[in-house]
Amino acid sequence: MIDFKQKIAQQISKSANLPQDEIYEYIEKPSDDKMGDFAFPCFKLAKELKKAPQVIAEELKQNMAFEQGLIQKVEVVNGYLNFYMEPQIYAQTTLNEVAQKQEDYGKSTIGNGKNIVIDYSAPNIAKPFHIGHLRSTVIGGAIYKIYKFLGYNCVRS
Numbered sequence: 001m002i003d004f005k006q007k008i009a010q011q012i013s014k015s016a017n018l019p020q021d022e023i024y025e026y027i028e029k030p031s032d033d034k035m036g037d038f039a040f041p042c043f044k045l046a047k048e049l050k051k052a053p054q055v056i057a058e059e060l061k062q063n064m065a066f067e068q069g070l071i072q073k074v075e076v077v078n079g080y081l082n083f084y085m086e087p088q089i090y091a092q093t094t095l096n097e098v099a100q101k102q103e104d105y106g107k108s109t110i111g112n113g114k115n116i117v118i119d120y121s122a123p124n125i126a127k128p129f130h131i132g133h134l135r136s137t138v139i140g141g142a143i144y145k146i147y148k149f150l151g152y153n154c155v156r157s
Contacts, residue, residue: 002070007067009024009027011066012040012060012081016049027040038083038085039080042079054076054079070086070089071083108149111147111151111152114151114152116154118154118155120136120140120141121133121136121140140156
């Protein structure tokens, strides 16, 4: 399984002479897919390197060399380095991870030790169940399962 963030952090770390772990934490998923698969904000390096973020991004781009077929392109946009993964490798890596983890794909421990109360309607055995109850019951049940999957201690009410 290829850790794309790790590969990007490795190259930026070499170019900027900064700790790879720190760089890894800064790499993010852009809010818009048109801005690439991963983005690195160079604003965080501006104080340390005493340069404008746009200049830092251009310098980093020039000094990076990725394995053949891993990165489709790298763009500099307003102080961000935007990375576009090779679609076939990205899809294959994701499918391999899904096949390997199966039911645990996407599972996280982000909610460990945290409580959450989910309040939604549930069927009342004293009243007839009708279609009006169904929507909020299904949505509430789905939210409960998602939070439970992320490790939260969920209380339904």
